[in-house]
Amino acid sequence: MSTPATRALRVALRGQSILTSPRFNKGTAFTNSERKAFGLTGREPWRVNTLEEQCQRAYDQLSTRDTPIRKNTFLQSLKDQNWVLYYGLISRHLKELIPIIYTPTQADAIANYSHLFRRSEGMYLTYPNAESMEEDFLEQTRGRDIQLLVCSDAEAILGIGDQGVGGIGITTAKSAIYTLLAGIDPSKSISVTLDVGTDNEELLKDDLYVGWPKNRVRGKAYDEFIDKFVQLVRKYHPHSLLHFEDFGVSNAKRLLDVYRDQHAVFNDDIQGTGAVTLAALASAVGVTKSKLSDQRIVVYGAGTAGLGITRQLRDAMVQIDGVAESDANKQFFLFDRYGLVKESLGPKIRADLREYVRPDAEWEGAPTNDKGEVELFDVVQRVKPTVLIGCSTRGGAFTEKVVREMARGTDRPIIFPLSNPSRLAEVDPKDANIWTDGKALMASGSPFPPCKNPRGGKDYIVAECNNALIYPGLGYGAMITQARSLSDSMIIAGARRLASLSPALADPDSALLPDFHDAREVNTEVAIAVAEQALDEGIADVSWKKDEVREQIVSHMWQPVYADFEYDPNGLQ
């Protein structure tokens, strides 16, 4: 970890108020002079602890919690008390604790949000309060230098669907990851739930549900509500990054297209997932010594992530390999809940999938199921894909039959079960490893343990292909340069930098992506690449020279270390 900031912060809170402010609370780490100045001498036990000692104590306490969800609740409570301790603790145990505060465990915390609820965190903008939205917004943001807003309407949380107000839990988790992995000051970011109701019947029937218990608002009323929020962001925080997370498939891409020319907006499920998957695939084709544009790619689940991945890979084939877009499109075979996306499905196909629709003639005589759909196995048999990507939320969809068939058609099947949380992965990498006799090159959306090599030799490390390996760097690179937008080239620059850090480059038997243990360093590199590209494109609003970028990026990162405080009645609160 780099050197702590030393300048004393002027703080106006005293006594109980500073102890209940997670931003300023240091607990037993307040020094004796701070205790005097802030009225804490009688409010703290005698001994002054270091952050290191506090982390040790908190880690010991955490270790007594025996299930992931209890650990998640403990950490949430720590975050409510003391940010430096929370981030300091997780930074010291990154690989162990990210799965507790993020996927997979956060999915359970979100699904049980109303029952686990203790206190609110972030901003709740609720449809029936639309009239007072500006007031409610300013209540939490007035006078604050907000650089990042992470928002969700919670219609498609991870792979667990509509979670209503519980969706605040994905925005707070994504914001925490920004802080941990890209050093974004938590006091400069805000997590927002746009509560437009829920179509989740179980939540609607639950008397303890704390969100607005009505069906989702849709159509014009929905668009107006979202627009009101985005215009507030633009008005009060024109240089901020607005991050969209886990919107439903009918809104995600549409909203990105509407707003990307107005403000620096980013859709993580489309752009972040596309970028991290591109990096993993670039690394895999390095191992197989083939070109991206030579791959025959089956994308199973043509929703928000599926489309984002397809477009990103397609654009990279065009930009990196120089193939025509129409030829690149032909390398993709998309599946959705109605089977292979082919011409005769007509209006069932969303407009944004049109470029990738397979011609019916190609499938004449192919076996179909009793609904007339062409199934995954038959496509695998006929197309002999080199790449199989899952983002369908359908756990176990890559069956033994499908995976064995794929391995018959290609030497090194590239298999990415990306659905989260772990139980929704399209295949357990351990099984795919056995069914392909250890030949599969794999990456998964949630963490999985290494696989034994059936032919002996070292274990195969399954890369975690989660957008968290790249979105904090993409976002930070855009924010720090005050870029007017996060352009496609900035995203590709980030993905290429990530791919360049792949362990498989040096050793083809290694993981396709860097380990999450190194996720902060990795995201720092991504941020540098993104900032350099923003400068090259002339869309940055800073006048740095290229060789200053690294220093600027690193020196502006927030670190989980205690600053010295001085009491000042006109100071921060």
Ligand SMILES: NC(=O)C1=CN([C@@H]2O[C@H](COP(=O)(O)OP(=O)(O)OC[C@H]3O[C@@H](n4cnc5c(N)ncnc54)[C@H](O)[C@@H]3O)[C@@H](O)[C@H]2O)C=CC1
């Ligand atoms: N690894 C990562 O970084 C990321 C992973 N994901 C995961 O990808 C999954 C999908 O997320 P989104 O695209 O946001 O959701 P989505 O709801 O937009 O997309 C899911 C798609 O799968 C389709 N589908 C459902 N059942 C199917 C079936 N039996 N066969 C084929 N297709 C089927 C749906 O019709 C829908 O189009 C989730 O589990 C999510 O956690 C999403 C973003 C990032």
Ligand SMILES: CC(=O)C(=O)O
């Ligand atoms: C990782 C992520 O963004 C998702 O599963 O939705």
Ligand SMILES: [Mg+2]
């Ligand atoms: Mg997501």
